[in-house]
Amino acid sequence: MSNFKLGFIGAGFIAHFQATALKQVRGVDLAGVYSPEGGEELSVYAQGCGLGTCQVFPSVEELCKHVDAVAIFAPNFARLEHMEALVAAVKAGAPLKGIICEKPLGRTVAEAERMVALAAEAGIPTAYFENQLHMKAMQAAKAQLAPQQAAMGPMTLSRCSEEHAGPHRGWFWDPTQQGGGVLADMGCHSIAVGWYMLTPNGKPMDFLEPVSVTADVALLKWGTPHYRKKLLADMGVDYSKTPAEDFATGLVTFRNPETGQLVKAQFTNSWMYDKQGLRLYMDGLGPGYAYEMNSLVSPLEIFIGDEAAEAVADAETALEKSTATRGLLPVVPNEPDLYGYVDELIDAVQAFQTGKDGMANMAYGLEITRLCQAAYLSAEQGRTIDLTSAAVQQELKSYISLIAQGRGGEQLHIM
Numbered sequence: 001m002s003n004f005k006l007g008f009i010g011a012g013f014i015a016h017f018q019a020t021a022l023k024q025v026r027g028v029d030l031a032g033v034y035s036p037e038g039g040e041e042l043s044v045y046a047q048g049c050g051l052g053t054c055q056v057f058p059s060v061e062e063l064c065k066h067v068d069a070v071a072i073f074a075p076n077f078a079r080l081e082h083m084e085a086l087v088a089a090v091k092a093g094a095p096l097k098g099i100i101c102e103k104p105l106g107r108t109v110a111e112a113e114r115m116v117a118l119a120a121e122a123g124i125p126t127a128y129f130e131n132q133l134h135m136k137a138m139q140a141a142k143a144q145l146a147p148q149q150a151a152m153g154p155m156t157l158s159r160c161s162e163e164h165a166g167p168h169r170g171w172f173w174d175p176t177q178q179g180g181g182v183l184a185d186m187g188c189h190s191i192a193v194g195w196y197m198l199t200p201n202g203k204p205m206d207f208l209e210p211v212s213v214t215a216d217v218a219l220l221k222w223g224t225p226h227y228r229k230k231l232l233a234d235m236g237v238d239y240s241k242t243p244a245e246d247f248a249t250g251l252v253t254f255r256n257p258e259t260g261q262l263v264k265a266q267f268t269n270s271w272m273y274d275k276q277g278l279r280l281y282m283d284g285l286g287p288g289y290a291y292e293m294n295s296l297v298s299p300l301e302i303f304i305g306d307e308a309a310e311a312v313a314d315a316e317t318a319l320e321k322s323t324a325t326r327g328l329l330p331v332v333p334n335e336p337d338l339y340g341y342v343d344e345l346i347d348a349v350q351a352f353q354t355g356k357d358g359m360a361n362m363a364y365g366l367e368i369t370r371l372c373q374a375a376y377l378s379a380e381q382g383r384t385i386d387l388t389s390a391a392v393q394q395e396l397k398s399y400i401s402l403i404a405q406g407r408g409g410e411q412l413h414i415m
């Protein structure tokens with residue numbers, strides 16, 4: 001059987017991470033890429049790794065004619081444009097077996113609903129990439145605690161966080177382009193993995209019914225004069241005019257429809273984590289059992305003293321968004337695998353080969369978008385959002401947060 005041919009839209013940060021992950025996936029070629037920038041570099045990288053031809057195509061339509069599935073790895077503001085082009089290509093006869101979309105599915109509920117509607121028009125399977133669900137550590141925690149869950153009952157509290165010192169590109173910092181700040185960027189991960197870890201084994205991913213969301217957002221670091229100046233100089237984004245939150249936390253309550261039991265997922269996300277680099281921290285508690293995961297607890301540590309510090313080549317090859325180049329440093333030797341990229345690729349390709357959606361599909365991505373947007377609404381209005389209310393669901397359909405509108409100054413405290 002010939003290799004499954006994957007095509008990428010976008011050739012930036014996540015596209016390179018996913019290409020590196022693909023090195024650990026059997027039977028899949030990176031056959032093509034469409035990207036306004038960076039396509040040639042990705043192609044050279046992919047060919048150098050033996051990943052496939054990674055031909056650079058001039059349009060989404062051309063890419064679709066030459067691959068089995070396409071992954072959208074482009075900025076959030078271009079989601080709908082790319083999905084529309086994909087669907088047009090499928091209608092014109094492109095033989096796609098699946099469409100992958102990175103998080104977030106949309107910057108608003110309306111955008112995410114449009115993505116789901118477009119996928120339905122195309123009539124082909126989808127995978128919504130929420131890598132943390134696929135992390136081997138999370139899967140192992142679920143598997144190891146299955147007997148305890150069966151004997152004692154399901155997990156009742158999960159606490160998930162993802163934090164680092166801030167994104168690498170200007171569009172990510174600009175709330176009008178990204179769709180918000182850190183809650184839009186990483187809140188989706190923590191809310192999704194929290195919901196997933198609470199879900200009783202063997203039940204569908206949306207088995208637990210969202211009941212309410214309470215959240216708070218703040219600008220704790222990047223709104224101060226020193227860091228505003230730095231952000232403007234480095235990223236061209238002015239947080240005195242269009243600020244976004246660099247800290248978000250909240251609690252989502254879910255209801256088990258069979259038992260009526262209420263369970264809770266707490267999330268915390270920040271772009272102000274001035275420690276070693278990216279940290280994923282998750283823990284969960286059930287009756288008489290628990291798990292805890294910290295991605296910075298690596299089996300490998302290196303030490304670089306002041307004398308040797310000038311010799312450091314590139315701290316980011318040791319750890320994503322690394323902030324330091326000397327001292328005692330954790331090294332995460334296989335980040336694409338640790339973060340779940342390898343397993344989400346395997347899951348999507350295997351599903352598409354049998355005509356199915358990935359473990360998480362776009363309809364699930366829409367639910368995550370809804371929860372994130374409800375969290376913005378909660379923080380904006382300073383109240384708990386009742387997700388069981390038909391009026392709230394209606395309100396969310398057209399809701400655009402103040403922060404995403406570029407009006408974060410009305411909500412966030414800027415020094």
Ligand SMILES: NC(=O)c1ccc[n+]([C@@H]2O[C@H](COP(=O)([O-])OP(=O)(O)OC[C@H]3O[C@@H](n4cnc5c(N)ncnc54)[C@H](O)[C@@H]3O)[C@@H](O)[C@H]2O)c1
Pocket residue numbers: 009010011012013014015034035036037038039073074075076078102103104129131169
């Ligand atoms: N799962 C994760 O952990 C994770 C991590 C980072 C980013 N992401 C997601 O991946 C997506 C891409 O993020 P990134 O960090 O790779 O961004 P990036 O800016 O580094 O790269 C984006 C790429 O898309 C290309 N592109 C394609 N169409 C474009 C258009 N119409 N306008 C502008 N650029 C276009 C750019 O040229 C560039 O090559 C985002 O949706 C982001 O949320 C996910």
